[in-house]
Amino acid sequence: xIEKVSSKNLLAExxxxxxxxxxxxxxxxxEIARNCSLSREAxxxxxxxxxQLIFWIYKTHVDQFVAEGRFQEKIIDIWANSLTVLQKYDxxxxxxxxxxxxxxxxxxxxxxxxxxxxxxxxxxxxxDDDIRFAIDFYANGLLQVTLDWLKNTERIDAYTSSKxxxxxxxxxxxxxxxx
Amino acid sequence: MxxxxxxxxxxxxLSKLLSRRPIEEITVQDxxxxxxxxxxxxxxxxxxxYDLMNQVYSAEYERLLTNVSVDKWYTVATKLxxxxxxxxxxxxxxxxxxxxxxxxxxxxxxxxRIYSQSIQKKRGRLLNEEERFRLRLxxxxxxxxxxxxxxxxxxxxxxxxxxxxxxxxxxxxxELWDSAAQPVTGSSEN
Numbered sequence: 593x594i595e596k597v598s599s600k601n602l603l604a605e606x607x608x609x610x611x612x613x614x615x616x617x618x619x620x621x622x623e624i625a626r627n628c629s630l631s632r633e634a635x636x637x638x639x640x641x642x643x644q645l646i647f648w649i650y651k652t653h654v655d656q657f658v659a660e661g662r663f664q665e666k667i668i669d670i671w672a673n674s675l676t677v678l679q680k681y682d683x684x685x686x687x688x689x690x691x692x693x694x695x696x697x698x699x700x701x702x703x704x705x706x707x708x709x710x711x712x713x714x715x716x717x718x719x720d721d722d723i724r725f726a727i728d729f730y731a732n733g734l735l736q737v738t739l740d741w742l743k744n745t746e747r748i749d750a751y752t753s754s755k756x757x758x759x760x761x762x763x764x765x766x767x768x769x770x771x
Numbered sequence: 772m773x774x775x776x777x778x779x780x781x782x783x784x785l786s787k788l789l790s791r792r793p794i795e796e797i798t799v800q801d802x803x804x805x806x807x808x809x810x811x812x813x814x815x816x817x818x819x820x821y822d823l824m825n826q827v828y829s830a831e832y833e834r835l836l837t838n839v840s841v842d843k844w845y846t847v848a849t850k851l852x853x854x855x856x857x858x859x860x861x862x863x864x865x866x867x868x869x870x871x872x873x874x875x876x877x878x879x880x881x882x883x884r885i886y887s888q889s890i891q892k893k894r895g896r897l898l899n900e901e902e903r904f905r906l907r908l909x910x911x912x913x914x915x916x917x918x919x920x921x922x923x924x925x926x927x928x929x930x931x932x933x934x935x936x937x938x939x940x941x942x943x944x945x946e947l948w949d950s951a952a953q954p955v956t957g958s959s960e961n
Contacts, residue, residue, distance in 0.1 A: 692869065725935045728919065733912030737904065760905045762939040 600638050602628040604649045607642075608684050616646070616687045646688055647697055653677045658705060663712060667769040668751075668758050675750035678742060689739050702731040709768045717768075726762040733760070775830075778816055780806050782827050785820070789864050794824060794872075821872025824865050828855075828874070829881055837954040844889075845933065845948040852929035855921070862921045878914045883907060885955045890947055898943075905941040912939065 606628035610619050621642055625635045639645045657673040678685050688694050706727045710717050717723050734757055741753055758771070784805035788797045799820055803810055817823040831854055835847045842850075855862055865874040886906055887898055898906065913936055920927060937948060 722935065722938065725916065726939060729912040729916050729935075729939050732915035733908040736911035736915075737908045740907070756901060756904045757908070759901075760908045760941060764938065 599630065599634060600648065602630060603635060603638065603645055604652065607645055607649065608681060611684045611687060616642075616684070617691070643693065643697070646694060647701075649684075650688075650698070650701070653681065654701075662709065664770070666771060668754050668771070671757055672751040672754035675738070675741070675753055678738070679747070679750060682742060685742055689742060695735075695739070699732065699735055702735045703728060706731045706734075706765070710765070713768045722764055726764045730762055730765060774816070777808065777812065778826070778830060781808070781813065781816065781823055782830065785823055785827070786858075786861055789824075789861055793864055794820060794868060819872065821868065824868075825872070825874055825877035825881075827861070827865075828878060831855075832881075832885070833955060836952050842952050843948065844950060844952045845937065847952045848936070848948065849929050849933045852932055855917070856929055859921060859924070863924075866918045866921050875914060875918055878917070879910050882914065883910045886910070886944060886947065889953060889955055890943060892953070893947060893950065902941070902943060906944065909940050909944060 603624055607619065607624050610623060610627055619642070621635050622632055624642070624645070625632050635645075639648065654674045654677065657670050657677070662670065689698070707718065710723060710727060737753075737757065741747060747753075758769075761769070781802060784802050785797070788801055788805055797820060799810065799813060802820060802823065803813055806813075813823075817826065832851055835850050835854075836844075862874075868874055883906060887903070890902075890906075891897055916932075916936075919925070920932065937945065940948070
């Protein structure tokens with residue numbers, strides 16, 4: 593088990609490092625594996641393709657704040673931390689979000705994330721049309737402002753940005769979060 | 772001929788063509804042939820076929836805002852939504868365009884522009900950074916939802932959709948929706 597985790601981490605580190613010098617689209621699985629002294633087979637043991645590794649990196653980066661802290665911490669801090677980690681690896685994410693397939697996957701993650709918060713509060717709430725609409729609406733809005741924020745060369749700080757994201761949360765969703 | 776009339780004829784021509792095949796398979800030549808105007812006239816009015824397609828939305832919006840100026844913006848927005856829902860087939864084709872000429876991007880930019888201009892006009896001051904951010908998030912969210920409703924053929928009335936939008940918008944936009952509609956000229960570049 594421990595070995596699996598660390599190999600995944602190695603591959604992630606390897607891709608992050610390579611993406612500093614080369615566009616993501618040009619990096620091959622072979623290069624990712626070789627750069628961390630693993631075989632191509634080892635790569636495919638853990639991930640079905642390069643995209644799966646990219647998504648895993650994103651999930652790992654963001655989930656350390658979101659998944660664990662979600663139900664105990666203030667939402668403003670959770671998002672500020674998530675944005676900070678995206679900022680730390682911005683060279684990687686700025687490239688990643690040029691790919692429409694990656695954006696689509698992020699959209700799914702964002703919707704899932706808001707949905708999880710609602711479901712955790714009460715599964716029944718997901719049957720309410722108004723709430724379902726607000727989830728999709730808000731998740732899509734959050735995704736786009738996050739993308740804009742990442743692309744912006746004069747980025748406002750993560751905490752301020754997070755504060756604004758909270759401020760625009762639809763009223764109907766507020767009871768699902770800790771402020 | 773007055774420009775609006777010409778635009779309208781081009782839009783009708785495109786709608787007719789689009790009811791038969793997707794935009795990728797329609798050429799400017801087809802549109803010209805269907806409309807009866809010259810190529811020159813087409814390019815005097817539009818950059819390309821996508822520009823024409825996207826302006827169907829803004830032309831309708833601007834027509835409603837001008838013609839029903841006694842109504843609240845909210846009412847106009849509902850009428851606009853009804854008109855989109857009545858023309859689902861057209862918008863379904865249009866929303867499938869990704870990248871250059873994407874209706875999603877056009878609507879985001881267009882709505883952002885007319886809202887910010889109208890709010891500025893109403894209050895006599897520019898939106899501050901915070902408000903611009905909130906407006907942007909709202910516009911992204913609302914246009915994404917519209918796209919989803921059209922592409923996934925969600926069964927929802929225009930009235931209901933606008934209720935949901937209204938509930939999700941920032942207060943300063945709600946003030947605009949509550950006030951009387953004013954004509955805008957969002958499609959022209961200032």
